[in-house]
Amino acid sequence: MTLGRYDYERRYRRRVRAGLIKFVLLTALVLGVGLFAYQMGIEQLKGRDVTLREEIATLSRQKAELELLASQMQHAARTAEARVGELEGRLQREVPTGDLAKLSQLVSDRLKGGLDANRLAFVISQAQTPRNCQPADTKRFTLTTPLLKGGARGVAFGNGTITVTGEGQSSHDSQGNAESWYDPGQPVTIKITGIGGKSTSVTGVLPLHQSLVVDNSEYRFTIAAAQRSFVEVTADRCAYP
Structure with a gap:
């Protein structure tokens, strides 16, 4: 067990x-x-x-x-x-738009038609609103050159209140010799002197344009080549302003 x-x-x-x-x-x-x-x-x-x-x-x-x-x-x-x-x-x-566009197109057409740009610019510059102006007065004088310096050379406008004088470069003959008269193909200098000594001048190839204000009158001058040795000056006198 x-x-x-x-x-x-x-x-x-x-x-x-x-x-x-x-x-x-x-x-x-x-x-x-x-x-x-x-x-x-x-x-x-x-x-x-x-x-x-x-x-x-x-x-x-x-x-x-x-x-x-x-x-x-x-x-x-x-x-x-x-x-x-x-x-x-x-x-x-x-x-340009409006009237300016029309004028621009007109100028372009005239230039394409052969119109001289300087002539066109002169015409445009002369265009203005009617003013109180006197008839234009045109005179001529001989330009001073390196070979033509003696004597008083110039013209007067406005009863002697403004005098216009100028000088240019001598022209040359076929042999290259300098002559007394100026060469219209070369730049000239035109001086405009008012009473009291107020003056202005412009230089370039003719024709030239310049203006001068004396007292209450504005004189606008156009100077262009004339007969040999001469320049022709046209003065417009208008009330200013």
Whole structure:
């Protein structure tokens, strides 16, 4: 009876130990699987976090690039608007309209027709609204040259209140020798002197135009080449202003 009880108790303890070992192994397995799953979850979260950070960095760069592009486009738009405004203003200033356009076309047609530009400019400069003027007075005199300096050379207008004098370059003969009279193809200098010392001068190739105001009168002079050695001076006298 004692031996039977001993065998029974020993088998019981073995079953208990085996059950305990199984429980421990099962618990270890469960813990291992849980730990592995937890570690995998951590790694996945880390990987996802890295991916999200990279996506955020990429989106941030794209946002900065788009903002820079938008700023550049706005600047380009403002520059284009300013340029358009400048061109519109220039167009309004430089392209004639109305009466000015008609006159511009008329001048262009006359120039294409062969009319001398200087002549046309003179005609336009002489055009003016009606004024209180006296009949034109025309006189002539000989120009002073390097070989023709002696004597008083000039003409007077306005009862002697204005004197017109001038000088030019000597003409040359076919052998190149200097002559006494002036060369109308070279620039001349015309000096207009009013009473009291008020004066003005003009230099250039004839014909020339100049004006001078003395007291309450404006004298407008046209100086043109005449017969050899002479220039012809036409003076218009009008009330001023």
